[in-house]
Amino acid sequence: MERAEERAQVRAVLARLPERQSKLLVLRYAGFSYTEIATTLGIAAGSVGTLLARAERAFIAQYQQTHGTLEDVHLARRSMP
Amino acid sequence: MTECYDERQLRAYLDDALPTPEQLRLNTHLGNCSHCHARLDELREQMQQVHALLAEPITPPDAYGALTRFQQRHLWNTVGASAEAVPAPDTSWSTIMSNKAPFWSSPARRIIVAVVALVALVGVLMLPPVQTLADQLLQIFRVQQVVFVPISQERMDELENLNFDGNLFVSEPTVLNESEEVEVASAAEAAAAVGYPVREPSSLPVGITETEFRVYDDMLVEFQVDVVGVRSLLDLLNITDVEIPDALGEQPVQAAFEPMVGSSYANESYEVVVMQGRSPELSLPEGVDLRQMGTVLLRVLGMSPEQASEMANTIDWNSTLVVPFPQDISDVQQVQVNGKPALLMTGNNLSEGGSYTEDVQIYWQDGDTFFVLLVSSLDTEIIDALSIAESMY
Numbered sequence: 001m002e003r004a005e006e007r008a009q010v011r012a013v014l015a016r017l018p019e020r021q022s023k024l025l026v027l028r029y030a031g032f033s034y035t036e037i038a039t040t041l042g043i044a045a046g047s048v049g050t051l052l053a054r055a056e057r058a059f060i061a062q063y064q065q066t067h068g069t070l071e072d073v074h075l076a077r078r079s080m081p
Numbered sequence: 082m083t084e085c086y087d088e089r090q091l092r093a094y095l096d097d098a099l100p101t102p103e104q105l106r107l108n109t110h111l112g113n114c115s116h117c118h119a120r121l122d123e124l125r126e127q128m129q130q131v132h133a134l135l136a137e138p139i140t141p142p143d144a145y146g147a148l149t150r151f152q153q154r155h156l157w158n159t160v161g162a163s164a165e166a167v168p169a170p171d172t173s174w175s176t177i178m179s180n181k182a183p184f185w186s187s188p189a190r191r192i193i194v195a196v197v198a199l200v201a202l203v204g205v206l207m208l209p210p211v212q213t214l215a216d217q218l219l220q221i222f223r224v225q226q227v228v229f230v231p232i233s234q235e236r237m238d239e240l241e242n243l244n245f246d247g248n249l250f251v252s253e254p255t256v257l258n259e260s261e262e263v264e265v266a267s268a269a270e271a272a273a274a275v276g277y278p279v280r281e282p283s284s285l286p287v288g289i290t291e292t293e294f295r296v297y298d299d300m301l302v303e304f305q306v307d308v309v310g311v312r313s314l315l316d317l318l319n320i321t322d323v324e325i326p327d328a329l330g331e332q333p334v335q336a337a338f339e340p341m342v343g344s345s346y347a348n349e350s351y352e353v354v355v356m357q358g359r360s361p362e363l364s365l366p367e368g369v370d371l372r373q374m375g376t377v378l379l380r381v382l383g384m385s386p387e388q389a390s391e392m393a394n395t396i397d398w399n400s401t402l403v404v405p406f407p408q409d410i411s412d413v414q415q416v417q418v419n420g421k422p423a424l425l426m427t428g429n430n431l432s433e434g435g436s437y438t439e440d441v442q443i444y445w446q447d448g449d450t451f452f453v454l455l456v457s458s459l460d461t462e463i464i465d466a467l468s469i470a471e472s473m474y
Contacts, residue, residue: 010134010135013134025131025135026135028096029131029132029135033098034093034096034098046089047089048093048098049088049089049090049091049092049093049096049098050087050088050089050092052092052096053088053089053091053092053124053127056124056127056128056130056131057127059131059134059135060127060130060131063134
């Protein structure tokens, strides 16, 4: 239950980001390489680093805005069995 | 002191994504530059925070993509090109769940691509023989059973790092015939059209509002193996105990798909799609020794010469498809459907509308028929895809 809830929260946050940013994050954290990401999204491979840093910043900001601090998340995760 | 690095370089450095010389230069620079060091720490912390949130909930967008990075690297591009030649299924499939267009707009194409990729994987890596069957031009390979071979993360990384161009192994596959699809009214009508029994799940989630049946024409795909390319791959992997015969590249490999049936059961929050069909028939060049080629495949997947040879001897290579699956990814599991080995893959998909779906795909083979069951749900509640698969028996 907790896990499903957490997934739903993360999705909601991603949905609030610009589409390219959320796709970029999903692809990267699913393990896609920079080259694969660039091909999939139709962007230059050299720009992945910049865009990724921005997307991560935006994701964290959006998450904090909706759910408070990230500390809560880490604590919640650690306390899970 | 060297010049400072920008965010692009620092972030790529964290993922080890810079060219090696640059990666090394940056590393040296970090030892001398507290400014860059501090910025790198910020980026790393940010990355770790996002990772903590995303690593678990988000899995590869395409479960077949997760099947192996290997396929993606080495075969997907070429095979994907052939899929473009396949007529796109009618969009009414996607109108069932219009907000999920990217994932569902062409279910048949995705599956055709996947099946071609699996077949191509086997076909391409199977080695040539010293077998001289003088009066037979081609020998026939038809899948009747599937063996799942785990492939380790190390080997997948290794294959990925080779940065091999898929075109080195096979020419761009061409579709030799015009293939069409038609909608039919029922499973019985589909069965009459394809000439074999069509299975339907008897247990489905409640509230199905739309049911659809489609029949896809037979399709003949042809591609040529580049023996030199396959040999270079073996060289790069330091596999020297197997050989690829010239015969493998001398004639094109043909994959013949018999008509397939797709059925879809959906309402506004989930969709269950079943694709079923006879296994494609693969015609290999004369003189290709299936067991030897199978051994090569097992070697490439990471088995030792002894393991590969032992396993190769236990497999009927004329009728067995070897499917590699990533060992260390929990989203890919080996399960059973009606006692047959099956591969279950789970993942989240991001649609263009920005909504996410929970997706489960199960692939199994029953005799000479293959099944792919796809369950896609907008809810976080888990639909038991395995029960649906079992209910087809």
